[in-house]
Amino acid sequence: MSNKINAEYLIIGSGEVIKNGAVVFEGTKVTYAGESEHAPNADNVKTAVTVMPGMWDCHTHFTGIKSPSLESTVFVNPLEAVIRTTWDVKEMLLSGFTSTREVGGMGIYLNRAISDGIILGPRIYGAGKILSITGGHADIHNLNLDALDVLNHVSGNQLGELVDGVPECYRGVRKQLRSGAEVIKYCASGGVLSEIDHPIHQQFSDEEQKAIVEEASRAQVAVAAHCHGAPGIEAAIKAGVTTIEHGSYLNAELADSMVENGTILVATRYAIEKLFVGAEKMGVPTYAMDKLRGLYDQHREAVKIAIKKGVTIAMGTDMFTTGPDGIFRYGDNALELEYLVDMGMSPSEAIVAATKHSAMTIGKKGVYTGVLEKDFDADLLVLNSNPLNDIKILQNRENITNIVKQGIFVK
Ligand SMILES: [Zn+2]
Missing domain, CATH: 3.20.20.140 (Metal-dependent hydrolases)
Known part of the structure; x- marks a missing residue:
């Protein structure tokens, strides 16, 4: 089953941020990370304020x-x-x-x-x-x-x-x-x-x-x-x-x-x-x-x-x-x-x-983990706010709506 999360801010992990981005993953790997308008369809679709790597x-x-x-x-x-x-x-x-x-x-x-x-x-x-x-x-x-x-x-x-x-x-x-x-x-x-x-x-x-x-x-x-x-x-x-x-x-x-x-x-x-x-x-x-x-x-x-x-x-x-x-x-x-x-x-x-x-x-x-790019580990966080505005957002787990580890929703 494939999953897609559309995000207002997609934090890649290498310093780059894509506005109106999407990440798609299947199995344990990311299959797409980029602008949402070019993203492929998926079985499961969610929306979020921010998606970033775990x-x-x-x-x-x-x-x-x-x-x-x-x-x-x-x-x-x-x-x-x-x-x-x-x-x-x-x-x-x-x-x-x-x-x-x-x-x-x-x-x-x-x-x-x-x-x-x-x-x-x-x-x-x-x-x-x-x-x-x-x-x-x-x-x-x-x-x-x-x-x-x-x-x-x-x-x-x-x-x-x-x-x-x-x-x-x-x-x-x-x-x-x-x-x-x-x-x-x-x-x-x-x-x-x-x-x-x-x-x-x-x-x-x-x-x-x-x-x-x-x-x-x-x-x-x-x-x-x-x-x-x-x-x-x-x-x-x-x-x-x-x-x-x-x-x-x-x-x-x-x-x-x-x-x-x-x-x-x-x-x-x-x-x-x-x-x-x-x-x-x-x-x-x-x-x-x-x-x-x-x-x-x-x-x-x-x-x-x-x-x-x-x-x-x-x-x-x-x-x-x-x-x-x-x-x-x-x-x-x-x-x-x-x-x-x-x-x-x-x-x-x-x-x-x-x-x-x-x-x-x-x-x-x-080599194939730590950032959200194609073929990398599907380890990611779905957030209800943007930690680029305030890094302390990451200290409160209530701000983390979902946690995906190796393609599996653990939260
Ligand atoms: Zn030590």
Whole structure:
């Protein structure tokens, strides 16, 4: 059965808007997107104010942990954790997010249940475990290493995989690909929530980073590099990563280098804002709060520079807790678009970040998704108003009349 939706505003996802447009889809693919007067007929016809591509959040973690601490990921019962995440994926889809790139967590497994139709959720492109050096951002620093090893063996939910040296980097990538990873994630600098490392310091040598990218590229899989500090960002760009996550200490020179190399920035302002306001109440340790305060303003300036310099920016929140009462709340993902507008984007640019540019973060796997064009995935939102006038419209799911994922009306 074919479907047609006529819209006053058809937002393609690449920045183009067609007035009095129509999108036609059959099966899982778009068969026509353009002016409504040239659109073919369809079995089912609807009209709307706006039609746009389904949104993406390209930095999520489905962990099932309730408090924002890295330790919880090894102590949580993995069965309970995975059950809890079913709430997160459903909320995300019903708020207009039809796809997500999950950069560490249980997404690979959730995606299998979602694509079988067992649970509702977005299409998840998962990374499996995050590759980190010993003592790096995805290590749990207050645990004895042998104890961590045991926990990693008994828990199916650990977030990180510790690899050191080029051969282990190859093996780390191969292990994630073996589990079904569709993107690879590693930490090129220290982090905020990890205890003893520093966000400015580079993690992994240049050779190790190149090995990770080289191995992923052989399987045509994109690579995401967590990095805050300039040395890590520089090394990751040189290694040929697809995306830089966070980019807190990005400067004008590095922004130019990202433009030159086609490296994408995933800013994750949402997590920084939410942690800044609410983390202390949630028991986030002093060492993490100090690091967070240190980069709160710095990160905002870095994203502004990236926007001004024309770096390709994709939309990602870095949500990593579960449920309705945590510091983050799946379903609120569209708040990041407001932060992007706040930092200098137009509403149209923020929508491109959450559609076309987000699909680019998974490299070759994202070629036929993210925008409304013929032969692309039929992932779209039907809206009762126009988010180009006010980006906050996307935060209220009452404005989303219908959600279509892979050609199926899920709302
Ligand atoms: Zn993250």
